[in-house]
Amino acid sequence: MFVTVTLSLLEGFLSTLKLFALTLVFAIPLGLIICFGSMSKAKIIRLPVQLFIWIIRGTPLMLQLIVIYYGPGLLLGESPWVGLSGRFLAALVAFVINYACYFSEIYRGGLQSIPVGQYEAGQVLGLTKKDIFFKIILLQVVKRIVPPMSNEIITLVKDTSLARIISVYEIIWNGSSFIKSDGIIWPLLYTGAFFLLFSGLLTMLFHYLEKKLDYFK
């Protein structure tokens, strides 16, 4: 039984990891775009973006999952999210939007914490805007956002379990299915070990990153 459960949980965890990894791949760059939008000098860009961030951060992720999964069907009469892969895609879209908004706020904080003297020092040397951002500012921002980003990313590991609300077969779904089929609850508790192990690995990775960036202040 233990082997059967472990295999089933592993399969679910693969789905969890896929959702986790793809969310990061898309949300990290999208967050940067949203961040620039929220800091834009043009009100016509800045205000809608800030409104959007407020809505996404101000409502539960679970609700956003439901809106994105059921919303298009209710509006268009036909859901674009078909089958298991459709449900996974709907979950991914919800996660990417949600996390991109959180990331954008972290980026904004990081960018705004860089002293204006760093930009000016680059300017008086005649550097281009692009060089100033990529060669001077970016690494300093990265150093400052590693701790808050690691927090957010470890939260994402656990948030993936919300995808079960729209029947994405991730690890919690698989674990709890044994309650119905075999009347046992320990597989559900056993899922915790997977989360612990993975977030432990991530913690180590982020510690390593922080150490790596410790050479400057």
Added chain:
Amino acid sequence: MSILEVKDIKKKFENTEVLKGISFSMEEGQVVSIIGSSGSGKTTLLRCLNFIETPDEGIISVRGKELFNAANLSSDKHVREEDIRQNRLHFGMVFQHFNLFPQYTALENVALAPTLLKVKTEDEAKKEARELLDKMGLSDRMGNYPHQLSGGQQQRVAIARALAMHPDILCFDEPTSALDPELTGEVLKVIRSLAESHTTMIIVTHEMNFARDVSDTIIFMDQGVITEQGDAKELIDHPKMERTRQFLSAIAK
């Protein structure tokens, strides 16, 4: 031909007029010090010369070439940005708070701009950076990061960084004001040696004795205007204007 000619520069922030029409010129190899109480507009003038601020009115010419004329400020922002960047290359700037790039070593700080702007290959830029840091007395500090250096050392790296771009005119914005008193000497010594090798410099400073010794001309600014300017020793020893006299005697106390 004057290396720098500034005509009637005016600058307003919100409703405060910080510069109310500044005009002066200087020759190649000269050292000009700008003195005056805080809020007199000295720093803003330097920031205008380095195009960190855009003057509302006035003309800035280097070696007879008009770099900036507020009268024909173009509305095309994109073109203007590239022009401004080019203009900045004529001036170097050393800031009060050094503003070194923390993620780069002393050597990398100095070599960065010439390398990025492809003025030189990376090897050539590093070679010159080594020579410059050597001149600053920092031969044993080249591999250090800014946070590992004292304020005086950081400021000397900043001077080398500015020199690496070979500006026509090197500007200093209160280069020793953020330093502990025992560290100002090493920075002043470096600036003095630059003056001796006829580097064209504009120095905003509160170090009156230093300004008197090292500069050819001193400009005294008060409330956004030049109250008095002239030969450095003459101005410090025998100021003509009452306001200059007040300022100098207040500082001497």
